[in-house]
Amino acid sequence: MGTFKIEGGHQLKGEITPQGAKNEALQILCAVLLTGEKVTIHNIPDIVDVNKLIVLLGNLGVKIKKNGKGSYTFQADEVNLSYLESSQFKDEGKGLRGSIMIVGPLLARFGKGYIPKPGGDKIGRRRLDTHFEGFINLGATFRYNKEEYFYGVEAKRLKGAYMLLDEASVTGTANIVMAAVLAQGITTIYNAACEPYLQQLCNMLNRMGAKISGIGSNLLTIEGVDSLGGCEHTMLPDMIEIGSWIGLAAMTQSELTIKNVGWEHLGQIPNVFKKLGITLERKGDDIYIPAHTDGYEIQNYIDGSILTISDAPWPGFTPDLLSIILVVATQAKGEVLVHQKMFESRLFFVDKLIDMGAKIILCDPHRATVIGHNFTSQLKATVMTSPDIRAGISLLIAALSAKGTSTIHNIEQIDRGYENIDERLRAIGAKIIRVD
Template structure:
């Protein structure tokens, strides 16, 4: 188990470029299973979760060639379906949440898809019902082996239909879309997720020959086709990483430029940080954050009541950035209520921040009230363990702003979502050292 040692309290300066989007990559990589032709994907982040999925595709028989940094070609013309029933697959698939999205393309193209209960972040229940109810609506038979937590769907032929999803699940929508593009007839998916990464998937599938309309809305209409061809695709920059760097700049009073952010795909993110009092300037397709030497003031609502920041399905504010917002608020002027609606265990890392001197009242598993210090009382260094990707980066930001040297264990959780984070932070002046585990 690796460790970061962080000497906090230093101002940073310079520019940083976000990696390719992790959550988009997990969808796009699974889509290569839909065609026997070559698919080239660019701007793939070099992170643990994505590399695990690439390794899984390789074991499935996908021919993979690295073309350069972040660029790969994939050719799924000889898929090894027997691997899906092996003990090795049951072990490999458990270690990655994103592995669930191989089921849709396998079901659509080959008539069957299997997956062990996926792992990933321990942030509360993340049920799979939406995925499998969608497959059943398309005509698949579902089975579940409770003894080894193994799911399966099979169909001789998928048939297009109308479905109303019980929740706007991003991975659920992606999975159902990838099955439906090769189904017979028309499929309508209402209450579909519509975030930019899903839009990217749909646009890529259309370039491959799919017929998907309604992209960007919560109603997708898919006319099934016989087969799909190859294409080339480039990932968007990771909006969660962009939000992380905004928070880092504010907490360390640093002047930072975040390069090539794809402003049109950031949605509410810049405005939410502005509500916290952070100056977020657009310079071309970059974000410029000036040094907040005088701190930052949280806005109240127009009637003077306390600001609430809550997550919601896109175009609402992403739940993946609420942990960052919470950390930033610890040094703001004013108070804010953080309401994490979508996952019930994501706020449990706040005890680490309280240990560092933050004023936080955890109201229940979903809500925390933060009273900002206005930098009058600096957070104090401590030793902590990263429970998941987003809490991990939040604790890292807290440590970089704190007085003294902090230690963060279990940094593999951070590496799951952030590429070469220690090297990139050192390049802008951070004092961070990676200590390998035993």
């Protein structure tokens, strides 16, 4: 198990460039299974979850060529479907949440798709009903082996259908879209997710020959085609990492420039940080954050009541950044209620922040009230364990701002979502070392 040792309390300075988007990569990589032609993808992040999926695709028979840093060419012209029923696949597939999205492409192109119950973050229930109800609506037969926690769907040829999703699931929408592009007839998906990464997937599929309209809205119409071709695609910068660097700059009172952020795809993220009193300046496609040496003050609502920051489907605020918001609020002037609606275990890491001296009241599994210190007292260094990707980076930010040397165990969770994070932080002045 890997460990970070972090000497906190140092101001950072410089530029940092966000990696390619993890959540986009997991969708885009699965889409290469929809064609036997070559698909070239750029700006792929070098992180554990994405690398695991690339290995899984290789074991499935996809030909993979690395062109350079973050650039790969994939060709799925000799897919080995027998791998799906092997013990190796059952072991590898369950270790990665994103593996669920191979099912839609395999079902559409080959008539069957299997997956073990996927793993990933321990942040509460993350059900798969939306995915499989969508496949069933398209005419697939569903089966589930309770003893092995193994899911399967089969169909000779999918047929387009109207469906109203019970939740605007990003991965569920992506999976259904990838199945529907090769279905016979027209598929209409209402209450579809419309995140920028899903828009990227739909635009890529259209360049491959799909016929998807309504991109960017919650009503997608897909006219099925017989086959798709190859294409070239470049992924967006990771908005979650961008939000993490904003929080890092504020907490360490550092002057940072975040390069090439793709402002038009950030949605509510800049506005929510501004509500915490953080100054963000747009310089071209960069975000400049001055050193907040005088701190930052949380805005109340116009009637004077306490600010609430909660997550919502796009274009609402992403749930993946609520952990960052909570940590940043611990040193703000004022109070805020953080409401995590989607996952019931994601706030349980706050006990570590309380150990460090933060003033947090965990109201229930979904809500926490934070009373900021306004930098009148530093957080204290401690020993902690990363429970998931987003809590892990939040604890790392807390440690970088704290007085003393902190230890974070189970940093594999952080590595799942952040590329070479210790090296990149050292480049802007952080005192962090990795111990194996």
